Structures are given as structure tokens and as C-alpha cells.
Amino acid sequence: MTMADWRLCVAPMIDVTDRHCRYFHRLLAPRARLYTEMITTGALLHGDAARHLDFDAAEHPVALQLGGSDPDALARSARLGADWGYDEINLNCGCPSERVQSGAFGACLMAEPQLVADCVRAMQEAVPVPVTVKHRLGLDYDESYDFVRDFVGVLYEAGCRVFIAHARNAVLKGLSPKDNREKPPLRYAEVLRLKQDFPDARIVLNGGLSDPEDCLDWMRRLDGVMLGRAAWHHPDILAVLDRRMGQQGDASPVATEPLDEAAWADDVLQRFLAYVTRQHAAGEPLHVLVRSLLGWRSGRPGARQWRRLLSDPKALRAGGPEGLRRAWDALVSGGDQDLRAEAPTSSLGQSRI
DSSP, rough: GGGGGGEEOOOOOTTTOOHHHHHHHHHHOTEEEEEEOOOEEHHHSOOOOHHEEEEEEEGOOOOHHHHHHOOHHHHHHHHHHHHHHHSEEEEEEEOOOOHHHHOGGGGGGGGGHHHHHHHHHHHHHHOOEEEEEEEEETTOOOHHHHHHHHHHHHHHHHHHHHHHEEEEEEOOOOHHHHHHHTOOOOOOOHHHHHHHHOOOOOEEEEEEEOEEEEHHHHHHHSSSESSSHHHHHHHHHHHHHHHSTTTTSSOOOOOOOOOOOHHHHHHHHHHHHHHHHHHHHHTOOOHHHGGTTTTTTTTTTTHHHHHHHTTOHHHHHHHHHHHHHHHHHHHHHHHHSOOOOOOOOTTTTTTOO
């Protein structure tokens, strides 16, 4: 492992970071580390493993995030992920939703560090790739630094060396998952203390990061940053950060040739639409394939109309992937016209929308 391995990460987000979203993010940020949605051990061991695990080779480096609390089930699931080709297995110790609480995993695992250590050891014995942990700083309203320091310390002794710290507590009762992403106060200083207390560990900061300069500053102070909602709502931030990262992962500005932004964006779209066309022909619904584009070009002329098109099943059905290309050209050339205009029926058919 090198320090650059976790310098820029895209967070696991349920119903967001599917394989199509990850493919798009890879086009924006060639050096980012991508994460799957959280996948429970039950879904892998008793469900359609291929549906959950399939990914495109272009996504590397890509990590599989698991949800579970049984060491044996996690070891078997981790082995499946490693055999499938994932570069990392990550254990979710941060999700506060009632669903994961009822399954005794996610953030509530922070109350049982010895159990988490057993899970980490079992997974490490099962796979040759890094086993990492994503966690919160504390539970409910206890903001004692000692709690997270001791939690990380137990896992460090178990052999874990990469910790992705969401810099908030998880409030298990009384706050929704959405509120848990916003209301508990951010405590970045305590993540920095973890790095000071565990200098040999990789400490990655997650939570509330949305400004590129702030991200670059934390890259210098820690071992990396993980972006969640910012990457979804404003995907361009991934491209900005990827360009600013040094060749070995440092956060110093890189001397490069001036970028032709319009040509770069058109190339990204062209490559993504080639992927969309292949996946649509294989049966993937178009609205699922393109939803990661919703926030792209946010704040630029025509962005609202672009989002309207991507959210309009009728327009997508009428145009298919070729219609998206035409809509993009219209957005670039004008920006304020209605992009949902009638388009010829896609040769790929209409039934997959």
C-alpha cells in the first residue's frame, strides 16, 4: 500500500454508487478509489452474488463494502469479493439506519470493538487484499474522543491499518439517516488526533467535504479524503481534485498543459455514452444508466434543462442514448432551450426504460 492509495475516495452510498455511477466517476477521476454500495453478507451468501458484485475492469481500484457482524459470514463474503477481483474489502461501522441496527451491524458495531476486531481478523485471514473499516466518531451524544480512540486502537491491534472516519457521531435513536449526515456536528480535529495517535495507520476523512481547496488541505494533513454527497451533486469536483493531485498522490498543484474544458467534457460524455449504449443493449434500463449524470454541469448554463431531460422517462424513451448525445450538443451550443424536444425512436428499443 502507498499513501496515494486512499488520497481521493468516493464514498459508498446506497442507491447511488452502483456500477454505472462508478464507471462515470472513473472517467472523471482516473486515480480515485471507488466504493460499492453497502452489500450485506446475507445478500451475497443467499442471493444473486453476480448481480451485486459485477463491475467493469475500468473501475479499478474499487472496494467492496460489506455490512454484517458475523465473522464467518463476513469472511466468506470477503472471499467472494476478493475472488471477484475487488481491490479492498471495507467493513461498514458507520451506517445509523434502523434497518442495519435491527441486523446488529453498521454504526452500532462501534459499541462492540472486540466483535469488530474478530470480524476484521476473520476477513484478513480469508483475503489477500486490504481489509479496512469505515466508522463514525461516536454514538448518540457522547462526544468523548476516548471512545473512538479506543475503538480504532482495538482494530489496529487486530491488524487493520486503514480507517475511514466520518467526522460525526451516529445518533441511533431519534435521527433519520439523512439527519445523521447533517445534524451531528462535524469534529475534524478529532480525526486529526487519530492520525497523531496512530501515525502508522492510514486515516481518511469523510463528512461534509465539498470545497476543493478544503479537500486538498486535508489531503496534506491526513492520508486522504472521501467525498459522498459532493461527488453525487457536483461530480466535477472529482475531476478538479484528480487534476490537482501530484503524480505520487501528494496534494501539490500539478504543472500541466492548459485544459480545454469543453473538449474534455465532450470526451467524457462520448466515452460514457459508449458504455451506456453497450449496457442498454444488454438490457439495462436507460434511466438507471444515466442518473449519475444528473449533477454534472451543475451551475452552468442549461444544467436545469439537462436534469429535466435525464429525469423525464418519456424523453429518454423517445431518444435513447443517441438522444442524449443530441441533447448534450444542444446544451453546449445553446444552454437555455428545452432539451426534451421530440427525438427519433432509439434503434435500441423502448422497452428497457
